[in-house]
Amino acid sequence: MNNQATMEKLREMRLHGMLRSFRETFSTGMQEKFTLDEMVAHLVDAEWDERYNRKLDTLLKNASFRYQASIEEIDYKPSRKIDRNMMLRFSTSDWVQKGESIIISGSTGTGKSFLACALGHQACARRYHVGYYNCMKLFSQLKYHKADGTYFKAMSKIKKQDLIILDDFGLKPFNADSRLMLLEMIEDRHGSKSIIISSQIPSEKWFDVIGDATIADAICDRLLHTSHKINIKGESMRKEKANNSGRILPPGE
Secondary structure (H helix, E strand, O other), X not given: OOHHHHHHHHHHOOOXXXXXXXXXXXXXXXXXXXXXXXXXXXXXXXXHXXXXXXXXXXXXXXXXXXXXXXXXXXXXXXXXXXXXXXXXXXXXXXXXXXXXXXXXXXXXXXXXXXXXXHHHHHHHHOOOOEEEEEHHXXXXXXXXXXXXXXXXXXXXXXXXXXXXXXXXXXXXXXXXXXXXXXXXXXXXXXXXXXXXXXXXXXXXXXXXXXXXXXXXXXXXXXXXOOOEEEEEOOOOHHHHHHHHHOOOOOOOO
């Protein structure tokens, strides 16, 4: 069997990684440097890498992260008080496998959303399904889903994610519908699937933001006592970058 026939079969079987590696290896004459078992391993590795990268691209696209962030880009400046060892432990994403959650708090612009996206990106790299949601947009969208009869489908999609990120939690007080939706979401995931909550509202004020004492107690009991906590300190990263670049910030940024 000639090489062209082999490549045609690889193409028909959709073994694109093997096909690309086979073609490159023989076109450069590198096949002479491989033993038979090394050649097989080389082709299998190429196919594995190809499928992993396609899977990762799909996971990242579906996650719809606010930032294309990575663990390696985290700024550990002392004033931010981010525990590097803790982040290294989180980088394994074992906490996602265990269904654990993380609460990230800090003032406006300190990098909460970036950190949440970095952890989410790392979970995608470990082949977990992740969904990123801005809280205000999410509950507005769920309200429309209720109106057009697709609410259960939307909630089912959220429930299937291994990890969901609820960003900008508590910027707007919850109304009756949204706090019940939040409770349902938390209840669906409690003890089995992970959540990252990013908020500039201190957790001790969540009761006021959620509004209903009974529901707030149920939500906070499931989150605050069992989650890992990251409290980012320091000045606004956005202001710092703007000052370093000489850009004049508009009011309120």
